Amino acid sequence: MIRSNENLLTMVNMLLEVYRYEAGRKTLTFSPVNLASLTEEVMKALSPLAIDKKLALNLEKANSDQDLMIKGDRLELNRVMTNLIGNAIKFTDQGSVNIDLSKVVNHESENGSTIPTVRIEVRDTGYGIPLEEQATLFESFVQGKHKRGGSGLGLQLSQRIVHAHNGTIQIKSEVGKGSSFIVHLPIR
Ligand SMILES: Nc1ncnc2c1ncn2[C@@H]1O[C@H](COP(=O)(O)OP(=O)(O)OP(=O)(O)O)[C@@H](O)[C@H]1O
Ligand SMILES: [Mg+2]
Numbered sequence: 001m002i003r004s005n006e007n008l009l010t011m012v013n014m015l016l017e018v019y020r021y022e023a024g025r026k027t028l029t030f031s032p033v034n035l036a037s038l039t040e041e042v043m044k045a046l047s048p049l050a051i052d053k054k055l056a057l058n059l060e061k062a063n064s065d066q067d068l069m070i071k072g073d074r075l076e077l078n079r080v081m082t083n084l085i086g087n088a089i090k091f092t093d094q095g096s097v098n099i100d101l102s103k104v105v106n107h108e109s110e111n112g113s114t115i116p117t118v119r120i121e122v123r124d125t126g127y128g129i130p131l132e133e134q135a136t137l138f139e140s141f142v143q144g145k146h147k148r149g150g151s152g153l154g155l156q157l158s159q160r161i162v163h164a165h166n167g168t169i170q171i172k173s174e175v176g177k178g179s180s181f182i183v184h185l186p187i188r
Helices: 004-022 034-052 074-090 154-164
Strands: 029-036 058-059 069-072 094-110 112-122 168-176 178-186
Touching: 004 029, 004 058, 004 168, 029 034, 029 074, 034 058, 034 074, 034 112, 069 074, 069 178, 074 094, 074 112, 094 168, 094 178, 154 168
Parallel strands: 058 094
Antiparallel strands: 029 069, 094 112, 112 178, 168 178
């Protein structure tokens, strides 16, 4: 009973957050965020789920923690990492979930200019996502044909948070092989 109340509360909060972003009423608090320690924190919180499913959960840092610092809203970025790593664990039954962090000095942004970013890749060896589903994945309440728990709000909110940081989020996935979510957050 406690667990289902908690699940309900999480879902309602997520829905409210989506509306807050939609209404333009969300204010972020920017401060220096160490993405390495943030990721380690989220991994630690989610590791019981991975252990339960006998999945390896690995972190690879290509740079020093100092180079993996950005200006951002730590609480909001925690939501993004929790959803991406949580999804990877939820939709993988065998193998591993790998998280790669690296600094990209010249990331080509959408308007053609190059900016320094921290790149976060969350990669799993799970079910994968069919191409036709990838296009709508970031919309509210969109879920695959699976029967796993969730409300289909996590990616919608994650995308809004990433965009509010002037970042990008992108999927690469192949059915039966796994999925990879790649986030770029500008360093400023
Ligand atoms: N790593 C992944 N591997 C396979 N499918 C995924 C992965 N991540 C997301 N998906 C698909 O995208 C859908 C939307 O993900 P999203 O995080 O928005 O919702 P959810 O995890 O189902 O629910 P919530 O995050 O609200 O608890 C999922 O239901 C699933 O079908
Ligand atoms: Mg989710």
